[in-house]
Amino acid sequence: MTATVFGLVGALLTGIGLFGLLARPEPLLRILAFNVLGGGIFLVFGAVARRGAGAGFAGDPVPQAIILTGIVVAFAATTLAVALLLRIASDDESDPS
Amino acid sequence: MSLLVDAFSLLAILAGLVFFAAGTAGLLRFPDASSRLHALTKADHLGLGLIVLGLLPRAEAVGGAPRLIAVWLLVLVSSAAAGPLLARLARRR
Amino acid sequence: MAAGATRFALLLLAWAAITGGDDMMLGAVTAAAAAWCSLLLSPPGPYRPRPTALALLALRFPWQALRAGVDVARVALDPRRAPNPGEVAWTPRLPPGPARDAFLAYASLLPGTLPAGEAADGAVIIHALTNHAAVAADMTAEEARFARAIGADA
């Protein structure tokens, strides 16, 4: 039951994040929307992991470990996006033409 | 005996929740940033302290109780530093 | 040296509290690293804390925290009481530095007071939620207690 609830929340978050990514023009908000989207995907995957609970584990540890990896990679991507954004902003400032 | 302990836990946790609610009410109701920080720093850490107090007799493992107290102390230190920090920033605006 | 040993002992105690007394060998190595880091970031100051005064201050704190929380909760929950915020300039006796910072952080947990920055003439701005008149005297009294505990009143 819990798995289904949060799986559906993940599906909704994916839609919300995707909409923000496509419909909001502000770059920082797009980065945030991308992370909301990522959280939704992880939650869908986490619901699948929870349904695979067994052998004394609260969830299937293989998807859980992959989600952990995914969170760190998504963070690395976010830092890179922010660095790009700040570089573009500082170039715009020093060269207004 | 265990009934007494349960009653103590329940009372302390309920009191803690009341202070959390009060802190949130203050956060929403108070007029300026510094007043809201009063609500957050004072009511919330007292609420957390009471909840920790209520959970102490129920801590299962050895080290469970000191760990709970350590959590409270860390929140105390961070809110004691964050309160003046944010108040200072809010004043500069 | 003495400061390092004290910090090492306290950190080892903290390790025992967090882990429940497991892996004390690893704890000793970690506490040594943490004590070294602590000495690096915060070299020992000129003050020698007084254990009894410090213990009294620590024992008094839960009562103060309760008063502070009840104080805020009454203003926040009672619709007839409105907060009456104001700022008071108060001049601390403790010189600028870690001791004053620590006292101001402590004061932010006491009833009714929240340090909110520095004024031009070396005073500290105290944000008070309700009772402005008593704030400066209260702060001075608390500061004296705090200074006695950390040994800064000599």
Added chain:
Amino acid sequence: MMADGLIAAAILGVALATIASRGTFTAVALFIAYGLLLSFAWVRLGAIDIALTEAAIGAGLSGALLLGAASRVAGRGAAMDRRPGRAMTVAIALGCAGVTAALAAAILLLPDPAPSLAPQVAANIGATGLGNPVAAVLMSFRGLDTLLESAVLVLAVIAAWSLAPDDAWGGKPGPMQPVLADGPLALLARLLPPLGILVAVHVLWIGKDAPGGKFQAAAILAAMWMLPWMAGRVVPPPISARWLRVAVAAGPALFIAIGLAGWMTQGAFLAYPPGLALPLIMVVEIALTASIAIALALLVIGPPGRRA
């Protein structure tokens, strides 16, 4: 059940508010709340390891990074795309609703009983000497993924640094920090790092048998390094410092070396010799923690910027 509903509603509300918010600062604050609420969801899903990672990295480090970015782009007209028109917005909304519907259908139509690798993990975990199944998957069964992931962090550091302006290359990472001798931040920078080191080592060490491990510990260590850095109490190394570069790459390099050694002796890349699995895994864990901590801190602080 009621807890699930409340957490779910809160997550959805905060996510919607993030996407709809007007100011970037508000959006970032809401996003931090989103990350913290997600970790509640992970606890409810029985994934404590993920909950810790989400709180430390998804909410904590990301929050610090994004708050800094929001304050630096505030009031500047950073390059912006055109706002989509009304018809286009409706089309986007319909498409996103379609994606959500498809995912929801996939969740509702999952086979019962669900496919699971948990029995295989349980059958083989003994060979690793670990008690935490997630750690066993990360370090042994899917060790290659973890190796590639740590390489991604090294690459991200290189990529971020390469965005430094030419005149700032080789300088200190991040924007200039004012030195704060006194004040609340300086107090935290004095008090917190020693305690943070204790907690991080505990989280790393306990990760072999219980939720915890290198990513959570590295996130705490990164924060403990950045705090005195932001308060001006430690001087950050310039990005041209050789020890810094070696430290970022050392963990993944050691992981590769041990993987190659497994290939030589056991016939498979990243295979551990029987009986030596646990000590080898712990050595790699510790080395990776140090490298990941430094990489995370460098990524949050960002590349060297122009000196104002």
